[in-house]
Amino acid sequence: MTTQLTASGVLSDRALITAFAETPRHVFARRAGGTAASAPVSSAYSDRVIPTRYVDTFDGALTVTSSLSQPTVVAIMLELLHLRGGENVLEIGTGLGYNAALLCHRLGDQNVTSVDIDPHLVDAARECLTEIDHHPTLAAVDGEAGYPARAPFDRILATCALDHVPRPWLGQLREDARVVLPLTYGGLLMVLRFSAGVLSGRARDEGVYFMRMRHSADEPGTPSSEPQGEYRHRTIDIDQYEVTSEEFTPWLELSLPDVRALSFGAEVRLGTETGHARITDDAHGTVVEEWGTPFFDEVVEAWHAWREAGRPRRDRFGLSVTETEQWAWVDEPDSDHRWPLTDDSPLLPAGTNLPSHR
Template identity: 35%
Template structure:
C-alpha cells in the first residue's frame, strides 16, 4: 500500500525529471524559478484531470493512479474542470508556465495579481517566489477557487484567493507591479491598467500569443507581443460564460476552390493573425497519418461556418462569408512577409484597443470584446 510519504517521494523524483526537461529545452533558465518548480508539488494541485473522452483520471483510483502520476509530471496541459461536458479550467503546460513566469521579470517584494486561479499551481509558484502576502489570485467560480485554496494550502502556501470577475481585477490590494492572465483575453480591461503601478505591466494571452502591456497612464497602455504561440481558454466572467459555441449545421452549397490551403491553418504565425483579425473561431480538423490538416470545419458564435474539403474546395453558410474573411487575412499574411507575433504591438486607450503591425501607425486591427 502506497503511503502519502511514498507518493511525495516518488512525485519529487518525477518532478526533478520534468524540471530538467524544461531546463534542457530552454524553457526554464532563471535559477529562482527553477527552485520554485523543483519545490512546489504539482501533484498536490492536480489530484485528478479529465482525459479527451471526459473520463476522470485520479490518483485515488488504483486503476488510473499510474496514468495520473505520469501525466502530472509531463510537459502537457491537463483539463481539470468541466461545465456541462465542456472544458472550462485546466492546469497549463509547465513549459508555457515557465515562459510566462520568466517573462514577468519579477524582483523581490513585487506584488502580483493572477487572473485565473485554476488549480492553484501557478499561484503556488508565485507565492514560493514572492511570499503569500504579495500574491492575489482570482477566478470566477467558487467551484474553482474553493479547491484551489485547499490545494495551495496542501503545498504550504496561502496567498489570497478570491472569487470574482477577473476583468475587474482586485482593487482592494492594488496597485500591482505585475498582472498575469492565465486565460485568453479578447481585450484588455481598463480596470486592470488602473490597478498597475506606474512601472507595472500586464502579461496576458491576447489572441493566440503573449503580450507584455505597460501602463502609460491611468487608462492607457502600450505593449508588444512575444515570439511564439500561447493557446489558453478564454477569460470567464460568469458561471455560464466561456462555453464553446455549438457547431452550426454544415453548409450544403456547392464548393468553390479555396485560396487558403489546408497547410496554412497549422501555421502558428498565421493562426495568431486570425486570432486578432477574426476572433472567436472554433476549429475541427481532418488529419493525415502525419497529423497534418487535410480539411477542416471552422465556425463563429454568430452561426457562420465554413468547411474545407480534402480536394481543396470550401463551402460556407451563415450570416457572413467566413472563409472569404480568412482568405483575405491569408493574403495579408503573405504580402507582409508572414509575420510572427513579435512583429505586432498593441495600443490601448478609452476609445479603442488596436493591434498593429511593425509600428503604431502601421496596418492594424481593432480589438472587440
C-alpha cells in the same frame, strides 16, 4: 519535469527553477475529475495539460472550463514576468492554484493575489494550497474588474485568453508594471509595460491557446461550432498550407473577429456563430467545404491582405491600451495595420476607490 524545462531552455531564473522543483503538481492534478484522479503521481509531471473542470453545455455535451496548464507554458509565462522578488502580483484564472503556488514560492504568500470566476475552483484551490502551506489572497470574482483591494500591482498575469484588456486594470497598475496575457486572436502571447498611463507591448513568437475569459462560472470555456445548415463544397486555388497555418491566425482573427480557428493539423476547421468550414487538399487543389452562413471568401481576402503586408509573424504584432481606446497593431502602434479592440467594461468598476499610481 523541472530538469526537462531547464534543459529545453524554458526555465532559467534560479528561484523559479527551485519553485518548480519544490512545488508538488500532483497535489493539484489529483483534484482533477475523471482519470487524472486515479492516475499515477508521475503522470502529473509530464508536460501535458490536465483538464480539471467541466460544465454542461445546453446541448448536453461537456466542455472544459478549467485545466492545469501545460508546464512549458506556465514556465514561459512566469519567466516573462521578470520577477526579481517583492513584486505584488495579480493572477487572473486561479484554476486549482498550481501557478499561484509557484508564485507564492517565488515571491511569498503576501505578494500573491489570484482570482477565478468559479467559486468551486477557488475553494478547491484554497484546499490544495493550504495542504502545501501556501496562503495567498484568493477570491471568486470576475477578473475583468481586476482586484482593487490589493492594488497597485507590479505584475498582472492572465491565464485565460482575452479579446481586450479590461480597462479597470489600468488603474491598478504601478508605473513600470508588466502584464503578461494571452489574446484570443491566434493565441498571441503579449508582454506589456505600463508607463505614463499607457499599457503597450509586443507579442512573443510562441502561440499559447488558453480557454477564453468568461463572465459566469457556467459559461463554456470555448464555444463550440458544429457543422450545420446548408452544405456546399468547392475547389479553389489558394496556398492551403498558408491559409491554415498558425502564422496567419493572429491576422485572420483580428481582421475577422467572428471567425475562430477550431483545429489545425490533418484537419483544419474554422467556425463562426452560424457557419463552419473544413479545409482539405486533394489532387486538384484546396477543397473548402462550408456549412451554414458562408465566410470563407472573407478568409481568402484577409489572407491576401496578410501577404501584401509581408506575412507578419507573431512577434511583429503589438497592443496598446489607453484609458479611452485600445488597438492591436503590426510593427508600430501607428502603423497602417491596426485593429481597434472593443472594451465593454466600465471606465471604473462601481464603488471602487482606485489607488493612485506610485
